[in-house]
Amino acid sequence: MVTNRELLAVREQSTPRGVGTQTTVFAAKARNAEIWDVEGKRYIDLAAGIAVINTGHNHPAIIAAVKAQLDRFSHTCFQVTPYDVYVELAARLNALAPGRTPKKTIFLTTGAEAVENAVKIARRHTGRSGIIAFSGAFHGRTMMGLALTGKVVPYKAGFGPFPAEVFHVPFPIDYHGVTAADSLAALETLFKSDVEPSRIAALIIEPVQGEGGFYPAPVPFLRELREFCDRHGIVMIVDEIQTGFARTGKLFAIEHAGVEPDLMPVAKSLAGGFPLSGVIGKAEIMDSVPPGGLGGTYGGSPLGCAAGLAVLDVIENESLCDKAAAIGEQIRSWATALQGKHPCIGDVRITGAMCAIELVKNGDADSPDAELTKEIAAKSLENGVLLLTCGVRGNVIRFLPPLTIEPEMLGDALEVVGDVIAGLSNRMQKAS
Numbered sequence: 001m002v003t004n005r006e007l008l009a010v011r012e013q014s015t016p017r018g019v020g021t022q023t024t025v026f027a028a029k030a031r032n033a034e035i036w037d038v039e040g041k042r043y044i045d046l047a048a049g050i051a052v053i054n055t056g057h058n059h060p061a062i063i064a065a066v067k068a069q070l071d072r073f074s075h076t077c078f079q080v081t082p083y084d085v086y087v088e089l090a091a092r093l094n095a096l097a098p099g100r101t102p103k104k105t106i107f108l109t110t111g112a113e114a115v116e117n118a119v120k121i122a123r124r125h126t127g128r129s130g131i132i133a134f135s136g137a138f139h140g141r142t143m144m145g146l147a148l149t150g151k152v153v154p155y156k157a158g159f160g161p162f163p164a165e166v167f168h169v170p171f172p173i174d175y176h177g178v179t180a181a182d183s184l185a186a187l188e189t190l191f192k193s194d195v196e197p198s199r200i201a202a203l204i205i206e207p208v209q210g211e212g213g214f215y216p217a218p219v220p221f222l223r224e225l226r227e228f229c230d231r232h233g234i235v236m237i238v239d240e241i242q243t244g245f246a247r248t249g250k251l252f253a254i255e256h257a258g259v260e261p262d263l264m265p266v267a268k269s270l271a272g273g274f275p276l277s278g279v280i281g282k283a284e285i286m287d288s289v290p291p292g293g294l295g296g297t298y299g300g301s302p303l304g305c306a307a308g309l310a311v312l313d314v315i316e317n318e319s320l321c322d323k324a325a326a327i328g329e330q331i332r333s334w335a336t337a338l339q340g341k342h343p344c345i346g347d348v349r350i351t352g353a354m355c356a357i358e359l360v361k362n363g364d365a366d367s368p369d370a371e372l373t374k375e376i377a378a379k380s381l382e383n384g385v386l387l388l389t390c391g392v393r394g395n396v397i398r399f400l401p402p403l404t405i406e407p408e409m410l411g412d413a414l415e416v417v418g419d420v421i422a423g424l425s426n427r428m429q430k431a432s
């Protein structure tokens with residue numbers, strides 16, 4: 001039997017360290033909310049491949065759809081010989097996207113590529129160049145993705161220069177003393193000190209910041225941004241790459257605010273683990289690019305599109321939006337009870353099944369505890385629970401279970417994490 005240690009040695013010899021990995025266990029098999037490593041150890045998966053497996057690992061309906069597509073063909077290139085599953089998935093997403101304006105959808109491969117395309121479309125539509133993004137945002141690792149990303153280390157450091165004309169304003173986070181009014185004021189200041197509104201093509205926002213720390217944008221703020229964009233002729237891009245496909249209790253997180261985006265990059269859980277991304281947008285804006293201006297050899301892979309159609313069926317047939325809300329409530333009651341006992345849990349944030357706890361020293365929001373955060377993730381892994389960290393200051397544990405997880409299994413995982421936090425927190429109290 002090959003061991004984790006042996007594979008790690010090969011990994012270190014053969015792959016660059018720039019691709020950081022959060023664990024040193026190698027996956028052998030995964031089903032629904034469980035992963036087994038090459039040594040046969042079982043983990044409950046609260047990471048879902050970074051919000052990709054909302055429908056669970058190897059959902060039988062998704063696997064069957066992909067196998068059926070594999071028997072037909074795996075690639076023709078949509079730009080050469082188009083195929084049914086691409087246009088069918090586009091039509092379904094157009095009908096499901098928030099708002100009544102007619103929509104069109106292009107498919108690509110990665111989230112970053114979807115963001116790139118949204119920016120291209122917005123620029124072509126407006127004839128303008130500037131883009132406004134938010135500090136703490138994450139929009140991918142391509143050059144434009146990085147330009148839009150609002151966190152320097154480790155993403156941007158040493159990789160510049162990035163595409164020009166990208167401006168960052170603070171994202172509203174009450175817990176850190178930045179109100180929605182502060183963020184709106186920063187937009188007005190930007191127009192006074194840096195750039196005129198008529199140079200701005202688009203504003204891009206995650207309805208819940210993902211890598212930045214699972215901070216939800218307040219609903220009134222999102223509505224004000226919609227008005228702000230309308231006032232200035234700016235395309236509103238809502239990045240639903242991490243928040244989409246039932247994760248927050250709605251198919252798209254922006255639905256909580258009742259806002260209709262102009263363009264919506266999607267990826268991750270769109271195809272339940274098969275590489276597929278897209279931009280869903282208002283038809284008139286999407287059609288501002290002439291033929292040949294958009295596309296890519298692999299964009300809209302037939303396997304990904306077949307999976308995407310099955311994903312939409314599973315979300316509907318298994319009521320995954322309702323399940324996300326129930327998961328959020330289960331995590332909320334566990335986390336708030338734990339917070340009452342352990343002041344290291346400074347904040348609990350729940351948007352459907354996009355859940356996080358923020359770890360601080362002495363209950364102080366301004367004293368992030370990144371060390372403790374790392375230890376919680378490492379010890380939980382030792383005890384069979386796979387968790388991810390995130391946050392601009394590295395002090396957030398995020399909970400992203402598959403939405404198909406059984407409540408009992410989630411309860412077991414939370415008990416493990418709760419014991420780990422209690423153990424580490426008692427150790428800290430004794431030491432002080």
Ligand SMILES: Cc1ncc(COP(=O)(O)O)c(C=O)c1O
Pocket residue numbers: 050110111112113115138139140141206210211239240241242243267268
């Ligand atoms: C909100 C958001 N946008 C864009 C991306 C980039 O997606 P990808 O890694 O598929 O390029 C991510 C990935 O985590 C994301 O969370």
